[in-house]
Amino acid sequence: DAKTTQPNSMESNEEEPVHLPCNHSTISGTDYIHWYRQLPSQGPEYVIHGLTSNVNNRMASLAIAEDRKSSTLILHRATLRDAAVYYCILEGGYQKVTFGTGTKLQVIP
Amino acid sequence: DTAVSQTPKYLVTQMGNDKSIKCEQNLGHDTMYWYKQDSKKFLKIMFSYNNKELIINETVPNRFSPKSPDKAHLNLHINSLELGDSAVYFCASSHQTAAFFGQGTRLTVV
Numbered sequence: 595d596a597k598t599t600q601p602n603s604m605e606s607n608e609e610e611p612v613h614l615p616c617n618h619s620t621i622s623g624t625d626y627i628h629w630y631r632q633l634p635s636q637g638p639e640y641v642i643h644g645l646t647s648n649v650n651n652r653m654a655s656l657a658i659a660e661d662r663k664s665s666t667l668i669l670h671r672a673t674l675r676d677a678a679v680y681y682c683i684l685e686g687g688y689q690k691v692t693f694g695t696g697t698k699l700q701v702i703p
Numbered sequence: 704d705t706a707v708s709q710t711p712k713y714l715v716t717q718m719g720n721d722k723s724i725k726c727e728q729n730l731g732h733d734t735m736y737w738y739k740q741d742s743k744k745f746l747k748i749m750f751s752y753n754n755k756e757l758i759i760n761e762t763v764p765n766r767f768s769p770k771s772p773d774k775a776h777l778n779l780h781i782n783s784l785e786l787g788d789s790a791v792y793f794c795a796s797s798h799q800t801a802a803f804f805g806q807g808t809r810l811t812v813v
Contacts (some may be wrong), residue, residue, distance in 0.1 A: 643800060
């Protein structure tokens, strides 16, 4: 499975934008980039996914590098409810979603 | 309405017992999964079923046996429970894109 590398933890002030990076240098041409997050004591929650182009939805934006070897999840205005572990995942078929260690985001009031 | 529901939410049992965790999804998805999250919070896929057929089995001990009576259900049966089976087990379902997860079942083996 292609692997992803994320910082273990990040901090952000409330109501400021947050950029969560992910490196995936071994990504293959058919791998989708997915982001999930897990709030404390809850199951993982889908955030966004993309293949080549940048994507926006109501939760976040996903910026994908031109060579696809990295991506960035952007939360436009962090709230306390966004404090969670964010997982960057490559999904390459058979819908096999394999989680890494993720980035623990702390939002400071 | 809960999209993916698991029961029970908490399960405490003794070593050697057999237990089951049930999962149901009302999303009409073709694919369902079981994941295990250990004490270090690492989420690992265990099984995946597509239209009631097993497609992924990630070297899980034979004591774990998933059963899919229909597309909407994927139950997990565990025989001869061991201390190391203590974890949070998540059920999920997906259709082509996003996976939707249940709230988890915290299993504690004593």
